[in-house]
Amino acid sequence: MTAPLTPPPPPHEPSSHDPWQAPDARYAAPAEAPYGQDGPGMKTELLEAVVVTVAVAVLGALLGVLWWWLAPHVPLVGDVDEQGSWVVYLKDTEGEQAVGVDGTFTLLALAFGFVSALAVFLWRRRGGVPLVVGLAVGGVLGSLLAWRVGMWLGPTSDVLAHAKAVGKGVTFSAPLKLGAKGALLAWSLAALVVHLGLTALFGPRDPEPIYGDAVPKDGYGAPAQ
Numbered sequence: 001m002t003a004p005l006t007p008p009p010p011p012h013e014p015s016s017h018d019p020w021q022a023p024d025a026r027y028a029a030p031a032e033a034p035y036g037q038d039g040p041g042m043k044t045e046l047l048e049a050v051v052v053t054v055a056v057a058v059l060g061a062l063l064g065v066l067w068w069w070l071a072p073h074v075p076l077v078g079d080v081d082e083q084g085s086w087v088v089y090l091k092d093t094e095g096e097q098a099v100g101v102d103g104t105f106t107l108l109a110l111a112f113g114f115v116s117a118l119a120v121f122l123w124r125r126r127g128g129v130p131l132v133v134g135l136a137v138g139g140v141l142g143s144l145l146a147w148r149v150g151m152w153l154g155p156t157s158d159v160l161a162h163a164k165a166v167g168k169g170v171t172f173s174a175p176l177k178l179g180a181k182g183a184l185l186a187w188s189l190a191a192l193v194v195h196l197g198l199t200a201l202f203g204p205r206d207p208e209p210i211y212g213d214a215v216p217k218d219g220y221g222a223p224a225q
Contacts, residue, residue: 045128045129046130048124048128048134049128049130049134051134052120052131052134052135052138053134053135053137053138054138055138056116056135056138056139056142056191057138057141057142058142058145059112060143060146061146063142063143063145063149063187064146064147064148064149064150064153065149065150066108067105067146067150068149068153068154070104071101071104071176072097072100073097073173073174074090074101074173075097075171075172076088076159076162076163076172076173076174077089077090077091077163077170077171077172078159078163078164078166078168078172079168079169080168086160086163088159098177098179099179101177101178101179102178102179102180102183105146105147105178105183105186106180109139109143109184109186109187110186110190112139112187112190113139113186113188113191113194114190114194116135116138116139116187116191117135117190117194117195118194118198120135120191120195121198121202125199125202125204126203127195127199127203132195135188135191135192136188136191136192137188139187139189139190139191140187140188142187143187143188144184147178147184151175151176151177153176154173155173155174155175155176156175159174
């Protein structure tokens with residue numbers, strides 16, 4: 001006895017409600033999501049960094065003038081010893097004017113660092129490594145220039161000649177000296193901290209990737225009905 005010749009059932013076509021079928025291609029995420037446009041290019045960024053470095057360094061002359069004007073004066077007195085030689089000593093051995101000179105330079109440098117970082121951020125909000133490096137290098141150069149300008153505007157460094165010029169027992173001001181050389185880095189450190197903080201808080205954000213219209217999915221990853 002033979003089995004009836006029953007034709008095989010037609011191939012089963014996947015239903016649109018089948019949770020095991022592969023997701024529709026139209027719902028697949030794109031391989032690469034479009035992002036915002038790139039920056040202006042390394043050449044332009046380097047040019048901007050050079051401009052920032054020069055501009056910040058030139059401001060050091062103003063810092064030097066303010067340091068010479070606001071720093072306290074260290075009083076000195078000249079005298080003649082038993083051998084007839086001139087000697088110079090501090091009039092107030094317990095005074096803190098020398099510390100005030102360093103403190104004035106440091107506070108001014110911190111203020112200049114804040115202002116320069118704010119100006120650079122408002123000019124170029126997107127930031128960038130070359131811009132930050134230019135800001136840091138310009139701060140160091142500006143501090144060095146301020147140091148030299150303040151010393152040049154201040155009293156002469158030849159204290160013996162100055163003592164002889166004013167006379168024995170007459171008080172005169174010591175030359176401007178920066179005892180704490182670490183103050184030369186205050187401008188750059190303040191500028192870096194302020195600029196990075198402004199960029200993190202108010203800088204432009206990268207656009208979110210676009211994956212098309214969001215489609216609700218069921219528990220198996222298939223489009224929900």
